[in-house]
Amino acid sequence: MKILVCISNVPDTTSKINFTGDNKNFDKNGVQYVINPWDEYALTRAIELKEAKGGSVTVLNVGEADAEPNIRKALAIGADDAIRVNAHPKDAYFVAQQITAVAKEGGYDMILMGKESIDYNGFQVHNMVGEMMGIPSVTPAFKLDMVDDSTARLEREIEGGKEVVEVKLPFVASAQQPMCEPRIPNMRGIMTARTKPLKVVEPTGAEAKSEYVNYSKPEKKSGVKMIDAENAGEVIKLLRNEAKVL
Amino acid sequence: MSVLVFVEGLNGEIKKSSLEAATYGSQVAQAMGTSATAVAIGDVNEDALSRLGEQGISKVLYDADDRLKQFVADAYVKVIAKAAQQENAKVLVFSNSNIGAAVGSKLAVRLNGSLATNVTELPKIDGGNFTVTRGVFSGKAFADVNLTSDVKIIAVKKNSTDIISNAGSTATVEKLSADLADADFASAPKETVMQDTSGGVLLQEAEIVVSGGRGMKGPENWHLIEELAKELGAATACSKPVSDIGWRPHHEHVGQTGITVSPNLYIAAGISGAIQHLAGVNSSKVIVVINKDPEAPFFKAADYGIVGDALEVLPKLIEAAKALDK
Ligand SMILES: Cc1cc2nc3c(=O)[nH]c(=O)nc-3n(C[C@H](O)[C@H](O)[C@H](O)COP(=O)(O)OP(=O)(O)OC[C@H]3O[C@@H](n4cnc5c(N)ncnc54)[C@H](O)[C@@H]3O)c2cc1C
Numbered sequence: 016m017k018i019l020v021c022i023s024n025v026p027d028t029t030s031k032i033n034f035t036g037d038n039k040n041f042d043k044n045g046v047q048y049v050i051n052p053w054d055e056y057a058l059t060r061a062i063e064l065k066e067a068k069g070g071s072v073t074v075l076n077v078g079e080a081d082a083e084p085n086i087r088k089a090l091a092i093g094a095d096d097a098i099r100v101n102a103h104p105k106d107a108y109f110v111a112q113q114i115t116a117v118a119k120e121g122g123y124d125m126i127l128m129g130k131e132s133i134d135y136n137g138f139q140v141h142n143m144v145g146e147m148m149g150i151p152s153v154t155p156a157f158k159l160d161m162v163d164d165s166t167a168r169l170e171r172e173i174e175g176g177k178e179v180v181e182v183k184l185p186f187v188a189s190a191q192q193p194m195c196e197p198r199i200p201n202m203r204g205i206m207t208a209r210t211k212p213l214k215v216v217e218p219t220g221a222e223a224k225s226e227y228v229n230y231s232k233p234e235k236k237s238g239v240k241m242i243d244a245e246n247a248g249e250v251i252k253l254l255r256n257e258a259k260v261l
Numbered sequence: 262m263s264v265l266v267f268v269e270g271l272n273g274e275i276k277k278s279s280l281e282a283a284t285y286g287s288q289v290a291q292a293m294g295t296s297a298t299a300v301a302i303g304d305v306n307e308d309a310l311s312r313l314g315e316q317g318i319s320k321v322l323y324d325a326d327d328r329l330k331q332f333v334a335d336a337y338v339k340v341i342a343k344a345a346q347q348e349n350a351k352v353l354v355f356s357n358s359n360i361g362a363a364v365g366s367k368l369a370v371r372l373n374g375s376l377a378t379n380v381t382e383l384p385k386i387d388g389g390n391f392t393v394t395r396g397v398f399s400g401k402a403f404a405d406v407n408l409t410s411d412v413k414i415i416a417v418k419k420n421s422t423d424i425i426s427n428a429g430s431t432a433t434v435e436k437l438s439a440d441l442a443d444a445d446f447a448s449a450p451k452e453t454v455m456q457d458t459s460g461g462v463l464l465q466e467a468e469i470v471v472s473g474g475r476g477m478k479g480p481e482n483w484h485l486i487e488e489l490a491k492e493l494g495a496a497t498a499c500s501k502p503v504s505d506i507g508w509r510p511h512h513e514h515v516g517q518t519g520i521t522v523s524p525n526l527y528i529a530a531g532i533s534g535a536i537q538h539l540a541g542v543n544s545s546k547v548i549v550v551i552n553k554d555p556e557a558p559f560f561k562a563a564d565y566g567i568v569g570d571a572l573e574v575l576p577k578l579i580e581a582a583k584a585l586d587k
Contacts, residue, residue: 052518
């Protein structure tokens with residue numbers, strides 16, 4: 016089974032978010048980058064399936080060279096090889112086009128990724144790739160198992176419940192917790208990752224369909240009003256009469 | 262040219278998030294000098310559909326095909342694409358739900374449109390520019406995005422639009438058929454399992470959320486969270502470690518790697534307020550924090566704070582909530 020896992024390179028969850036150049040650009044200064052946490056579920060589950068059924072796991076990143084440390088990290092966790100499409104990921108549509116181009120050429124049985132990236136929170140790419148390739152996309156999935164060699168069984172979240180879906184290979188799915196326990200690299204993995212192949216390819220000529228023009232930050236809270244624990248019930252009255260939310 | 266809104270039904274009624282999308286769509290239509298049509302699929306009765314007039318919708322297209330009662334992406338896409346073509350829709354509006362965003366993404370490819378999800382404000386339309394504001398960096402920032410294609414698709418963040426209700430206005434309801442074939446249902450779910458919503462309130466749609474963290478000490482104390490939620494008509498939620506240890510189900514986990522909520526009121530008991538937790542709740546309008554540690558980071562993000570043992574404080578809140586006239 017050939018599995019393609021798409022990962023994005025995102026600011027660590029504890030990052031302070033700032034902008035430069037008149038709020039036109041994200042300020043990378045002092046920001047640590049990590050593999051998008053949702054993608055870690057996709058990656059680990061792919062490796063588990065490979066271990067159980069055989070096959071290979073290829074990681075794919077659409078991004079610039081500064082993503083390579085995290086691509087190596089994915090190799091250290093257990094992917095076999097990697098592809099980087101050398102382009103700034105302009106928007107979801109652009110990224111989906113790049114993934115589709117790589118996926119068509121590679122002939123994968125399964126294309127997995129996280130449900131969204133924690134920087135642009137799009138929740139778009141997986142469904143776009145499914146549509147572009149004309150294959151099912153099951154998102155967001157929190158369970159993924161093989162029924163037989165050509166059929167997978169997934170459980171996906173819908174508001175207020177879940178759906179159990181069976182699809183034939185090939186398909187696209189996006190992952191979320193609790194699909195698996197994301198793995199961290201071990202020493203042996205880190206050593207072998209250095210020599211695993213990482214291929215850099217140039218993007219297809221796809222256009223973006225949206226343009227990020229400006230950023231802003233939410234207004235700061237005006238400060239917290241403390242209520243004595245002995246009279247904690249007071250807060251309920253304040254919520255009704257002052258905040259007017261009850 | 263028109264604005265097309267996709268509305269989702271549940272048990273015959275229209276979901277609150279879809280009433281928000283309908284409001285948003287009719288406001289966009291007004292700004293563009295055109296009318297808003299809704300397309301409805303699935304489990305919703307005609308009476309509820311005609312009441313969409315209250316949100317400013319003039320016409321509703323309804324595909325009553327029984328097979329559409331459950332969500333099947335390919336079939337939904339076909340029906341909405343048909344409606345978009347029939348109405349010559351240039352702007353399509355969805356709720357940013359798992360269903361709305363999925364269908365919106367596929368339609369962006371099929372209609373060659375620009376898509377923005379997680380949108381928090383009405384568009385600014387200025388000459389040739391059509392700009393929306395969307396939440397990015399997990400609630401830590403907003404971005405203004407120009408949608409550059411002819412067709413624009415917008416998925417509106419839940420609870421970011423105040424629903425308008427012009428009592429008495431009705432929409433006309435027309436049948437729509439997209440001539441669906443069996444092949445369109447190839448990826449239909451084997452089984453759909455809805456959660457036990459005995460509390461009655463769905464977390465993603467809730468206006469009030471009562472949430473517990475590790476400071477609640479154990480599942481045996483959750484009756485306090487549930488009781489307060491019941492008194493306030495709220496949904497219940499929890500922090501990540503609480504669902505990881507199995508005190509609560511995973512679908513209650515809010516935060517950066519869980520569900521994002523933006524209710525009018527979020528009450529957090531025994532939650533430290535780690536940055537990853539805040540990412541999922543910081544767009545709540547009012548936040549109440551109960552924590553025994555006065556240095557807990559959550560107080561910095563709170564509107565009201567109580568320093569104390571949650572197991573002693575919550576009963577006082579329940580008592581006060583019972584005393585409110587409803
Ligand atoms: C990549 C990543 C993603 C993450 N995603 C999420 C996420 O989506 N959601 C999430 O919630 N977390 C997430 N986390 C975890 C997050 O960092 C915190 O560890 C977690 O939110 C802490 O949960 P907690 O506040 O319930 O527990 P703790 O950190 O253990 O805090 C318990 C709090 O309860 C207080 N307390 C103890 N006893 C009492 C009492 N009797 N009465 C009142 N207060 C009491 C303590 O003072 C403390 O503040 C993520 C972490 C990482 C690294």
